[in-house]
Amino acid sequence: MDTDSPMSWTISGSLAQRYPRVLLGPGRFESSCRILKRNISSELTGDFLDQTPSQQECPVKAQQFSAIRSNMAKNKQRVGRGSSFGSSPSGSLASQKPSSRGIVFPLLIVVALLATLVALATVARQYGEADPKRNAFTARAVPLSTPEYAANAPAKEYVYAGSKLIAVTEPVQPAPNDLAVWRLTSGSGTWYVLGDGGTTTQTWGQTDDLPSPGDFDGDGKTDFCVFRPSNGNWYMIESATSKLTTLGWGQQDDIPVPADFDGDSRADLALYRPSNQTWYIKHIASGNTRTQQYGNSTDKPLPSDFDGDEKADIALWRDSNATWYVWQSSANSGTSLQFGASGDKPVPGDYDGDLKTDHAVWKANDTWVIRYSSTSSSSTLSTWGYQSSDIAVQGDYDSDGKTDRAIWRPSTGYWYIIKSSNSNWRVQQWGQSGDVPVPAPYRR
Ligand SMILES: [Ca+2]
Numbered sequence: 534m535d536t537d538s539p540m541s542w543t544i545s546g547s548l549a550q551r552y553p554r555v556l557l558g559p560g561r562f563e564s565s566c567r568i569l570k571r572n573i574s575s576e577l578t579g580d581f582l583d584q585t586p587s588q589q590e591c592p593v594k595a596q597q598f599s600a601i602r603s604n605m606a607k608n609k610q611r612v613g614r615g616s617s618f619g620s621s622p623s624g625s626l627a628s629q630k631p632s633s634r635g636i637v638f639p640l641l642i643v644v645a646l647l648a649t650l651v652a653l654a655t656v657a658r659q660y661g662e663a664d665p666k667r668n669a670f671t672a673r674a675v676p677l678s679t680p681e682y683a684a685n686a687p688a689k690e691y692v693y694a695g696s697k698l699i700a701v702t703e704p705v706q707p708a709p710n711d712l713a714v715w716r717l718t719s720g721s722g723t724w725y726v727l728g729d730g731g732t733t734t735q736t737w738g739q740t741d742d743l744p745s746p747g748d749f750d751g752d753g754k755t756d757f758c759v760f761r762p763s764n765g766n767w768y769m770i771e772s773a774t775s776k777l778t779t780l781g782w783g784q785q786d787d788i789p790v791p792a793d794f795d796g797d798s799r800a801d802l803a804l805y806r807p808s809n810q811t812w813y814i815k816h817i818a819s820g821n822t823r824t825q826q827y828g829n830s831t832d833k834p835l836p837s838d839f840d841g842d843e844k845a846d847i848a849l850w851r852d853s854n855a856t857w858y859v860w861q862s863s864a865n866s867g868t869s870l871q872f873g874a875s876g877d878k879p880v881p882g883d884y885d886g887d888l889k890t891d892h893a894v895w896k897a898n899d900t901w902v903i904r905y906s907s908t909s910s911s912s913t914l915s916t917w918g919y920q921s922s923d924i925a926v927q928g929d930y931d932s933d934g935k936t937d938r939a940i941w942r943p944s945t946g947y948w949y950i951i952k953s954s955n956s957n958w959r960v961q962q963w964g965q966s967g968d969v970p971v972p973a974p975y976r977r
């Protein structure tokens with residue numbers, strides 16, 4: 534195997550979901566650490582970074598390898614593949630085009646290249662160290678330049694041997710929500726996604742469609758999908774294969790609420806029909822259907838996994854009595870809890886990270902009141918200035934497994950996120966008035 538240039542392996546199956554791409558190089562490291570060679574060049578049946586090599590398999594001491602992993606976990610720095618992370622889009626998101634700069638532009642490129650070479654040499658000296666006497670290496674994750682907003686976001690992990698980059702892996706942390714909006718322009722829908730890998734634009738949907746994203750094919754990436762009330766069809770682009778799929782399920786006036794109701798890690802087609810207070814669920818893998826009457830005609834459907842069995846529970850918020858109604862999948866029975874007040878906006882999420890959805894409301898006095906499932910106690914937290922038109926977009930944006938308080942302000946297109954990992958704000962413009970916020974882990 535030639536060893537002078539980085540080599541890449543394409544991997545498949547469940548491993549690919551965690552490590553979509555593995556880069557290795559150069560071979561100098563391969564020859565000194567057989568564990569990687571064995572695991573990556575063969576069938577890739579194991580997650581090499583999750584394995585601690587024995588002393589016989591690899592000259593890197595097992596403890597040292599653990600330290601590398603620990604370091605990487607602590608230094609969850611992220612690196613953008615594009616250069617647009619520091620800037621905020623505004624206006625038409627699709628209008629960003631490069632422009633000619635005459636003779637200045639080539640000069641700038643030369644200067645930038647020289648600066649990059651110097652920086653790379655510096656990084657190599659700082660973060661990698663070969664030890665020829667021991668035929669071993671010292672390696673650790675290399676923190677690269679990190680925009681503020683991305684702190685604590687999941688990171689690609691960079692492992693160096695000496696000055697050589699030997700591995701780049703996708704993070705193991707839960708995938709974060711990308712900022713995303715759906716926009717109608719001349720009757721055509723377009724998705725604009727700002728993720729950790731840059732921006733993605735996808736035309737999909739049309740007037741009167743309801744954007745209904747979900748991971749229907751179960752590859753860990755949210756699929757672009759719309760529900761069309763006029764014909765009851767779901768139109769989706771399966772992210773794993775880019776296959777376009779149309780599924781009939783529902784009718785006019787149904788409210789689409791896709792979620793994983795059977796716990797197979799694939800979102801199921803689901804609708805709440807206010808006219809007969811009935812839920813219609815079609816399990817996407819088996820094709821089995823479930824029909825259940827639960828709720829009333831003005832309830833807001835909010836399916837989520839309140840009991841923590843990894844299956845979404847049928848759930849509703851009733852504003853008139855400020856009561857939550859949850860049909861627990863584990864017990865197959867209904868529960869109710871009065872929490873919040875009439876006029877509050879329900880903002881359920883797993884704020885304490887115990888894998889159970891917590892009851893939570895956002896009040897017009899600019900506070901979020903959260904009842905933590907782990908303790909049954911509640912907290913009142915102030916935020917950023919309430920505006921009645923603000924839309925709650927709570928979710929896990931910093932990839933720590935806990936829901937972050939977040940809103941999207943239609944009038945300005947700004948996202949305001951309070952990261953659960955460090956309580957810092959992330960404020961970023963993405964989208965404009967008239968858009969529909971559709972944050973999710975698209976991971977394109
Ligand atoms: Ca998917």
Ligand SMILES: [Ca+2]
Pocket residue numbers: 837838839840841842843844845846861862863
């Ligand atoms: Ca459940």
Ligand SMILES: [Ca+2]
Pocket residue numbers: 882883884885886887888889890891905906907
């Ligand atoms: Ca919880």
Ligand SMILES: [Ca+2]
Pocket residue numbers: 928929930931932933934935936937952953954
């Ligand atoms: Ca979080």
